[in-house]
Amino acid sequence: MLNRIETIMAQAKDLNTHRIQNNTITIEVAYISSLCDESKVSDFILVPFLKDELEFQKNISLNPNFIVLTDTAKWSETLLRGFVLVQLEGTVYTLDAARVIRNENPQTQVETAIMGSQVSLSEDLIDSINIIRSRYPSPELAIEERTVGNCSRTRVSIIFDSRRVDPSVLTEVRDKIMNLEVDFLQAPGQLERLISSRKRSLFPTMMITERPDRVTSSLQAGKVILLVQGSGFALILPATFYDFMHAVDDEYDSFWMTRFLITLRYIGVILTILLPSLYIAVVSYNPELFRVQLAFSIAGSRSAVPYPSFIEVMIMLFMIESLIEASVRLPKYIGSTATTVGGLILGQAAQQAGLVSSIMIIVTSVVAISNFVVPVNNMSTAIRFLKYPLIIPAIFFGLAGVAVGIFIYIVYLADLRSFGKPYFRFIGPTKRHSGDIGQVDQA
Amino acid sequence: MRLKGAAVVLSLLLMSTALSGCGFKDIDKRFFVVAMGIDLPDEGKGFKVTLRLAVPSPKTEPGSAMSQIETIQSQTIAEAVRLAKSHVDKELDFGHCKIFVLGEKLIKQGYNDVLEWVTRRRDVQSVSYFAIGRPDAATIVKVQPPTERYPGNALFLAFGTDGTESSYSMTAYAFDFGRRAEEQGLDPVLPLIRKEKAMENYYITRIALLDKSKMVMLLTPQETQLYNQIANHFGKSTVRSKVDNNNMVIAANSVRSHYDIVSGENGTHTLRLKLRVSGIIEEAPPGVYDQDWGKLEAGFSEQTAAEIKTMLEKIQKAGVDPFGFGLRYRATHAGSPKTWEAWQQIYPELQFDIRVKIHIEGTGLVR
Numbered sequence A: 001m002l003n004r005i006e007t008i009m010a011q012a013k014d015l016n017t018h019r020i021q022n023n024t025i026t027i028e029v030a031y032i033s034s035l036c037d038e039s040k041v042s043d044f045i046l047v048p049f050l051k052d053e054l055e056f057q058k059n060i061s062l063n064p065n066f067i068v069l070t071d072t073a074k075w076s077e078t079l080l081r082g083f084v085l086v087q088l089e090g091t092v093y094t095l096d097a098a099r100v101i102r103n104e105n106p107q108t109q110v111e112t113a114i115m116g117s118q119v120s121l122s123e124d125l126i127d128s129i130n131i132i133r134s135r136y137p138s139p140e141l142a143i144e145e146r147t148v149g150n151c152s153r154t155r156v157s158i159i160f161d162s163r164r165v166d167p168s169v170l171t172e173v174r175d176k177i178m179n180l181e182v183d184f185l186q187a188p189g190q191l192e193r194l195i196s197s198r199k200r201s202l203f204p205t206m207m208i209t210e211r212p213d214r215v216t217s218s219l220q221a222g223k224v225i226l227l228v229q230g231s232g233f234a235l236i237l238p239a240t241f242y243d244f245m246h247a248v249d250d251e252y253d254s255f256w257m258t259r260f261l262i263t264l265r266y267i268g269v270i271l272t273i274l275l276p277s278l279y280i281a282v283v284s285y286n287p288e289l290f291r292v293q294l295a296f297s298i299a300g301s302r303s304a305v306p307y308p309s310f311i312e313v314m315i316m317l318f319m320i321e322s323l324i325e326a327s328v329r330l331p332k333y334i335g336s337t338a339t340t341v342g343g344l345i346l347g348q349a350a351q352q353a354g355l356v357s358s359i360m361i362i363v364t365s366v367v368a369i370s371n372f373v374v375p376v377n378n379m380s381t382a383i384r385f386l387k388y389p390l391i392i393p394a395i396f397f398g399l400a401g402v403a404v405g406i407f408i409y410i411v412y413l414a415d416l417r418s419f420g421k422p423y424f425r426f427i428g429p430t431k432r433h434s435g436d437i438g439q440v441d442q443a
Numbered sequence B: 001m002r003l004k005g006a007a008v009v010l011s012l013l014l015m016s017t018a019l020s021g022c023g024f025k026d027i028d029k030r031f032f033v034v035a036m037g038i039d040l041p042d043e044g045k046g047f048k049v050t051l052r053l054a055v056p057s058p059k060t061e062p063g064s065a066m067s068q069i070e071t072i073q074s075q076t077i078a079e080a081v082r083l084a085k086s087h088v089d090k091e092l093d094f095g096h097c098k099i100f101v102l103g104e105k106l107i108k109q110g111y112n113d114v115l116e117w118v119t120r121r122r123d124v125q126s127v128s129y130f131a132i133g134r135p136d137a138a139t140i141v142k143v144q145p146p147t148e149r150y151p152g153n154a155l156f157l158a159f160g161t162d163g164t165e166s167s168y169s170m171t172a173y174a175f176d177f178g179r180r181a182e183e184q185g186l187d188p189v190l191p192l193i194r195k196e197k198a199m200e201n202y203y204i205t206r207i208a209l210l211d212k213s214k215m216v217m218l219l220t221p222q223e224t225q226l227y228n229q230i231a232n233h234f235g236k237s238t239v240r241s242k243v244d245n246n247n248m249v250i251a252a253n254s255v256r257s258h259y260d261i262v263s264g265e266n267g268t269h270t271l272r273l274k275l276r277v278s279g280i281i282e283e284a285p286p287g288v289y290d291q292d293w294g295k296l297e298a299g300f301s302e303q304t305a306a307e308i309k310t311m312l313e314k315i316q317k318a319g320v321d322p323f324g325f326g327l328r329y330r331a332t333h334a335g336s337p338k339t340w341e342a343w344q345q346i347y348p349e350l351q352f353d354i355r356v357k358i359h360i361e362g363t364g365l366v367r
Helices: A002-008 A038-051 A056-062 A072-080 A125-135 A167-178 A188-195 A212-220 A255-284 A292-302 A309-329 A332-352 A358-371 A377-415 B002-019 B077-085 B104-109 B112-120 B137-142 B153-158 B174-182 B221-232 B293-318 B325-331 B337-349
Strands: A015-021 A026-032 A083-088 A091-096 A141-148 A154-161 A207-209 A224-228 A234-237 B030-039 B047-055 B066-074 B091-093 B099-103 B129-134 B189-194 B203-210 B215-218 B238-243 B246-263 B269-283 B351-362
Touching (some): A038 A056, A038 A091, A056 A083, A072 A091, A154 A167, A154 A212, A188 A207, A188 A234, A292 B030, A309 A332, A332 A358, B077 B112, B215 B293, B238 B269, B246 B325, B325 B337
Parallel strands (some): B030 B099, B129 B189
Antiparallel strands (some): A141 A154, A224 A234, B047 B066, B246 B269
16 A cells, blocks of 8 residues: 555655554554644554554454545545545555644634624634534534535535525535536635626625624525635525625614614615716716705816816726725735825825815715625625726716616616525515525524 | 627727717816896897806805806897807806896796796706896896805795795795796796895895786785785794784794685675684783783784785786686686686686684793
8 A cells, every 4th residue: 555655646755654563463554744633643543553452453443533445546635635544454444633724713804793703614614614513503404515626625515404495505506516617626705606607797696704603594594505625704605685785793783773784784885886977977967966055166176177077086996996905915014004195195185186076085985985884795895896887877878877877787686596596685584495595584 | 709809898998988978068167057137138129148157166155156147138048048158168057047037127028938948948947946136137146145155045045945934035936937827727926036226135025926928916025925824824924913003913833724715696706715823922012911812813813814805806906816716716616618717707706705813822921
């Protein structure tokens, strides 16, 4: 066995192969030292073997951690997952001794909630499942595992509540994962793009979250969760547009304030999508829409601006988008400098230099801020894009163009399906078994 | 292939930025007309159109309102407006023209041409106000009150419910004016704006009654207030009476009115109008609290009823119907041309039965 392994993995310096002998028998041990916890190797194999208090052969067959591996083709794959191979009298056993480096005690960072769970899912699959299982102590919780990626061999777990899950969704997910053709899979976002039916969708049809409470409440609602080894985010499907607008806090905090916040989020989304195009349409086509005061003060502050309104909008949107992008990319320590420089100084200076009007500064900041009231990050990114296509009809057709643009968006949303389930469905909840999408229904 | 398609789309987009055609006109390239005055020309035929154009400024401070006045004379209003465009450097926009002032001489001759132009032009708002200017519209449009924060503000606030709400003026919207000019049995009413000599201010205290083509009569301020109370149930108004040589005034809190047209024997018709006003005494001689309120109320009611009756008879004599009595008659009778003909017979002979009930809620003092 050792010779074969050494030929397969000749380049691996961290491959450890031992042939050891005690009074009675000889065993062969192979493992990759960088992937394995060496204390486990010695505790389970080397020490019992050398002490030989219990006959080692018996020991191996009694200990359920040792699993017989008959397929020789799987040797290298098993080794690469952090298993130890032990050959004893012609039979090859495997022992899981994987040591995974990950963030300890992961804290929620992307989707924070004031009074919700502060612990997020872990980058390790087993830990994540541990977190989920401890919050969802139900015998119905089913966990399936698949391997995706010709090269990365990434483990993907499919988790669902077998009693509540919608079978049609489950079958579709299984099929899609089975038929994936991809070399490298690293993140749930990538998986989402691979398995969604529209490859260039404007809206995410699956939710990506790091919050275990969101995961468990979705499980309870009959949804399917996908976990990817190496990423602390879970993929929840199917999803509706409505789900993306709800923060987990909405179930924890004061009733009226959370309802108000939900309304605020919808208004925020509408504003962030519409304001730039509305600004163009109203300033250049229908200034009678403003009150007189506003019309005059906009006209006054715009009189110094040499370019038409859409150039002005494009300048400001370019600036704000680069600012957001820069603050994501910059190291945390310089991040705040970028926002100060960009937001305060550049905005003020641009207006004083007569490049943009003062109203445009307000429009830009409203657009930027209200974009981030969306609680789920992948939706917020999707919405960030939506304002751009609307600018074009606004330039050519004014308010009527914007109205048509909104109509197109609504039609698109209504046409969208998430794993066969209507995406833009606001009214719920319906019964889980009626074949419709399962929504969180608190009895 | 794909790259080619993207290139085509991109080049189309780039080219189209040069095409930002006819409708596209930035707000700072527009001249907002804030008030428009229409008069008869000093000599010859046609119209004299006076436009007050706002000069926008980012600051809005009292007295900082700047405007430019353009006066053009032409055969028609439409031509006058086109001519005005050649006088200014930016595109004229009537989207914020909230007030149209018609000269007194013009309205005495006929207003239908003006109304046609206003209702047909698309950037004129239906919610803009109409008024009559005395001595002429140009004078009113040219007034620049020193307190204005932005051009036209003083006139805008004088009408509508944003600023002052006076019981001596009323708001005539373009849509309502147009409707009243067409409707059988309901005649237009417009407020009259005066300018005192050497004062940069407006005075709006009277309303003018119009028939289907021109102005017929003017109401006095007192009658204007009565009109507002009956037709618009205008609450912020007063009722006055004279008791024992003492003037007493009630500030109305609520005004309700109701009328029926009752047909009597041998073909006579009576309009039975009920007006109920309740309010607090605002001006009275001392010691009014201890007087008999019932008696005071009766005195108020009697005098008001007499005033109303005089006013209604005056209006009847002028042959106009600003309250819409005729419309009420048509609405409650068979919808045929005959009904309208019948009403035209009835109205000049109509009797008035006015019942006013004034209720004193308090004396305005805590005793």
